[in-house]
Amino acid sequence: MVNSADSEVAAPELRDFGGGPFGVYIHVPFCATRCGYCDFNTYTAGELGTSASPQSWFEALKGELAAAATAFDALPTPTPEVATVFVGGGTPSLLGGDGLAGVLDAIRANFALAADAEVTTESNPESTSPEFFARLRAAGYTRVSLGMQSAAAHVLRVLDRTHTPGRAAAAARQARAAGFDHVNLDLIYGTPGERDEDLDASLDAVLEAGVDHVSAYSLIVEDGTALARRVRRGELPAPDDDVLAARYERIDARLTAAGLTWYEVSNWAAGTAARCRHNLGYWDGGDWLGAGPGAHSHLGGVRWWNVKHPARYADRIARGGLPAAGWEVLTAEERHTERVMLAVRLSSGLPLGELAEDEARAAERVIGDGLAARAGARLVLTDRGRLLADNVVRQLLVP
Incomplete structure (x- = not known):
């Protein structure tokens, strides 16, 4: 939420x-x-x-x-x-x-x-x-x-x-x-x-x-x-x-x-x-503090973002506390989705063991289409797959 x-x-x-x-x-x-x-x-x-x-x-x-x-x-x-x-x-x-x-x-x-x-x-x-x-x-x-x-x-x-x-x-x-x-x-x-x-x-x-x-x-x-x-x-x-x-x-x-x-x-x-x-x-889904107008932060599955305008940002600070405009607690499903979206883009790839059963079947289809390959227990994009990385993510997450 x-x-x-x-x-x-x-x-x-x-x-x-x-x-x-x-x-x-x-x-x-x-x-x-x-x-x-x-x-x-x-x-x-x-x-x-x-x-x-x-x-x-x-x-x-x-x-x-x-x-x-x-x-x-x-x-x-x-x-x-x-x-x-x-x-x-x-x-x-x-x-x-x-x-x-x-x-x-x-x-x-x-x-x-x-x-x-x-x-x-x-x-x-x-x-x-x-x-x-x-x-x-x-x-x-x-x-x-x-x-x-x-x-x-x-x-x-x-x-x-x-x-x-x-x-x-x-x-x-x-x-x-x-x-x-x-x-x-x-x-x-x-x-x-x-x-x-x-x-x-x-x-x-x-x-x-x-x-x-x-x-x-x-x-x-x-x-x-x-x-x-x-x-x-x-x-x-x-x-x-x-x-x-x-x-x-x-x-x-x-x-x-x-x-x-x-x-x-x-x-x-x-x-x-x-x-x-x-x-x-x-x-890799790490933690970071984002400071400054409009900056985003992430800590332990909580994400928040600051007010955007520098004048409003400074006013919030002057009144004390953090200048967050909003925040959300990521669900397990949302964190998984982000993990897939980001890890697929890395040369180190996505651990196949992290995929649900229907996602694993989709991964097999992606491999069959030549968009990715197995590198040990990981799914790694091929050269052609890098050109279609967003498409690969969609196939994995919407089997």
Whole structure:
């Protein structure tokens, strides 16, 4: 059942920690400009006016972290060390190196950070520099994820991206020079007007930058975005499924040949150490605290989400407690559904023993269709199955 709160400060019905790794996600809701394809909970300075600022957000964030730590301390199970931190958005790099160092200090002030914690921040290439990366390393960040999308100028224009071609790869090289062993570049493929040679140029740039992780996502036209309006008006064609499949195969072939292997349908890494441990925590059904406007959290089968607007978020914190807009206690069936949906997408696969009898029969059909194979006692997608991962999930859950 989903619970919601209107005028009152809401707090979820917290349960004990699940025993797995515990992560912290920080949502930075600020962007310099709005990309045409983006439907994330982000705001430009013009959209916010004087209602909120990075300073008011940071003060509220510190309040939320303190309130969450107090609530967790009241649980019978001790709060585990924070194994992973991920600062996302929005554009966290707009906070600057000192601002991001302050975010990590605020986490340390309220939670015990594991000695080997993975600490990641997303960054826009245009708001980074060698000095920025050096400050992050000194603060304790271990991983950087940079939004590249494409190396083709005309593709970036369609996406309303502000960085110049080549800047993302240059930023990745600067991050590596500053001492970051783990650097990710994000790609988006299937943008209207993108050609095979544009994608090849993007992959060339990624590989020349020497990063150890690549995320590649097919363009999705989200309702309510500027891109959706352009497609609806006929200014741009909608992404073509056959083109998207061909582009995915092209990406996978190039990255695999370069030594980056898939470990989740949209993610490739140069070895186990290069995988994003924070995201694996999501995909493996772990526990995490999401702090910041609109952030989602999960603890012991309870999920809650914060109010979205930064001004309302700060007001909730000022009145005390957690700024939850609503929460839900997941049923055993819901947790199983999520487990299947997420585990199927991983290269480690889904344990066949976790499937109900009718789901196991569906798994046999999926194997017979060549969409998955047995890897010991696990169901693992084939190359063709990765292209149809959502279809595989539907077959398993609706036999």
